[in-house]
Amino acid sequence: MGYTLFYLSLIVLIPLVTLFVNTFTLTWEQFWSAVSSPRVVASYKLTFGASLLAALVNLVFGLLIAWVLVRYKFPFKKLIDALVDLPFALPTAVAGISLTALLAPNGWVGQWLEQPAQAFQNTLPLLQQFGPRLLLLSALASALAFALGRLGSGRGAAVHLAGALRSLALVLAVVAGAALVIGLLLLAYGWFASVSGIEGVKVAFTPKGVVVALIFIGLPFVVRTVQPVLEDFEKELEEAAGSLGATRWQTFYKVILPAIVPALLTGFALAFARALGEYGSVIFIAGNMPMVSEITPLIIIGKLEQYDYAGATAVALVMLLFSFLMLFVINGLQAWQRRTTGSANK
Template sequence: MSSHNALPGFRLSLGYTLTWLSLIVLIPLSAVFVKTMELSFEQFWAIVTTPRVVASYQLTFGASLAAATINAVFGLLLAWCLVRYSFPGKKIVDSLIDLPFALPTAVAGIALTALWAGNGWVGSIVESQFGIKVAFTPWGVLLALVFIGLPFVVRTVQPVLEDLDFELEEAASSLGANRWQTIRRVIFPTLLPALLTGFALAFARAVGEYGSVIFIAGNMPMVSEITPLMIITKLEQYDYRGATAIATVMLIVSFVMLITINSLQAWTAKRNGKIK
């Protein structure tokens, strides 16, 4: 029996795909490596290991991992509430989750700064009651990254929860499983691949975030300066090779971390019988 496909033949489709992928992704990324190769290894190492740049790595990747972890926890809880419960204003909450997608990042940064600054509505209370300064500190960077990354987790986990058969939970309960056992052995293994995907997307989004962070971070060298800002600073100084050297480090580290997360996701799916 011959199979019919609405799309053109395999070779033509693959050719279009590879051409488009090359123009959008591969060629720009290759240009970064080509520009960096103009530097000797000693020059490259000297640029990417300066204390100011290393401090920006630590803040960028550390805050991105922390924000993705926070979003994985609270994004799962939020998706659970939206799928399993009915409450007044549910549709409004569901719509607000997509706000970081539509809102310009600069607007988000200004809004967060206005709220969490020392004289802002929320920041003044937190600073006076708890002695914690959020705006213009690493805490502000973390807050901005949590804000822009939350929708990725919720929208990845939500469809899986909607397709999860409630009868599985009833079967587990009828066999004597308590709530914690049902969550740990029935629900969580099913959600874990989607949760890891949302985590990876939130992390990738946070690593490259710029617009919403620069307003609330304060951009203090060695304290609240993110790596994308270091790249912009190098470009403004016409130090293109220095900018591409830092960008290369970010690219390599991000790629390794995403490959690790995706490998863990594939292993989890295979272990749970999603992949034969």
């Protein structure tokens, strides 16, 4: 117990106490001026708003991804399962640079979002040149996979080799087919934009880019908290609900969802907390324009670079208090849900 308290004090309590001590060196007027300037307030709105929106999006799509990974079998499932952890392993600066290169006005996706009509004119010759080749490659790879699938019975090294070649052929077929379909969809979107004259949407260097970056880095928190709960869920309960006449939606809403709500709230809290303090992946795609796309961690870094340590700790203290309040509310909802579920089970 003593070692635990010592470690907790060294890692958590002492830094927090130092934050309060540095902040208390300011007078009330100085503190209020530091935390309520228009530039800082605008950064609060962007940081908390974007973090909340990203956490809500991750709550929905994280549940869908965890559900698919647990309940369905499909090719390359393990690879996709491993890719979920990519934001954990990827340096935040690399993630920010990658998203910026992808969503910038001259990026692969950004040009279609911001200038769809111009991108349509630029891409049409490429699709005319490579479209038939992609279609032919997809057809040949599918035929090869089908032919190798007929060799999948029996034993021996030849069968294992045929299975490996079939998987490779399936990969080629899926990649070529997906590239062709995506190209056709983009061309259809670009053609519609050029005919109707609709304007594009700028994502990079705007608050929208901040939300995209926070969604990217927060998704694994929801998936990895919900996935083990779904794996351990007793399917007999679903079968019992079905035998009693419940529909699939009723089974999910009244049987499965109450069991995974605590995990969903935990994943939401983790994704929200991570998004609040995210810096490296956001500054590249945000544009960092004051009053528009400047996040609070950047404000703190700027004050530290100006040797305004008290002002930096004041802004950080406000973020800390709001974060504690949000986590307190989420933990309260978890406790209430557990009590409600326990009373219903009795």
